C-alpha cells in the first residue's frame with residue numbers, strides 16, 4: 001500500500017509538473033542494476049550505425065522470436081501482448097536476399113519477393129549498411145475479428161501500441177547481443193506496400209533497422 005501511495009503522488013506530480021501546484025518529490029530507492037533485464041535496460045541505446053556484416057540466421061531467428069514469437073506453444077502465448085489477443089501485427093524482413101514474412105507458428109520466414117528493396121526505408125545515411133529492416137504491418141481484418149465493434153476507432157492506435165511492445169523486445173534482445181536496432185519512420189509507405197504486396201486491409205506501422213554494432217563504436 002505504501003508503494004501505491006507513493007506511486008499516486010508521483011502521478012499527481014507528473015500531471016502538475018511545471019505548475020505551482022507540483023508536489024514535493026518523494027525519493028525512491030535508487031534502482032539496483034542486477035540481473036540481465038536491468039543491465040540490458042541500463043545499456044539500451046539506439047546505436048546510430050551498423051556494420052555491413054550479414055545477420056546470421058540464428059540472430060535473425062532470435063530477433064523475430066524475441067519480437068513477437070510464440071513463447072508457449074501450448075497456449076500460443078506470444079512474447080509481446082496484444083489487446084484481446086488480436087496479434088494483428090506481422091513482421092516483414094527486408095534483406096539483401098529479398099522480402100520475407102515471419103511465420104511465428106512455423107518459426108520461419110516465407111519469401112514474399114526476391115528484390116532487395118531496403119533502399120525504400122534506408123533514407124538516412126547511417127542505416128544504408130544495415131543488413132536487415134523489419135517492417136511492422138497491422139492486419140486490421142485480423143483485429144476486427146476479435147475486437148468488439150465499439151473498439152473500431154481505437155484499432156489504429158492499438159496497432160501502434162502493439163508495435164511498440166514488439167519493437168522494444170527487439171531493442172532489448174539486440175542490446176544484449178552486440179546488436180543495434182533503431183525504430184524509424186517507414187518512409188515511402190506506398191512503395192513499401194507494393195514491395196510487401198500488402199492487401200488493402202493491411203497497413204505499414206513502423207520500420208526498424210537491425211544489425212551488428214560497427215567495430216570501434218564508442
Ligand SMILES: Cc1cc2nc3c(=O)[nH]c(=O)nc-3n(C[C@H](O)[C@H](O)[C@H](O)COP(=O)(O)O)c2cc1C
Pocket residue numbers: 044045046047124182183184185
Ligand atoms: C516512434 C519513433 C520513431 C523514430 N524515428 C526515427 C527515425 O525516423 N530516424 C532515426 O534515426 N531515429 C528514429 N527514432 C530513434 C530516436 O531518434 C532515438 O530513440 C532517440 O535518438 C533517442 O536515443 P536512444 O534510443 O539512444 O535513447 C525513432 C524513435 C521512435 C520511438
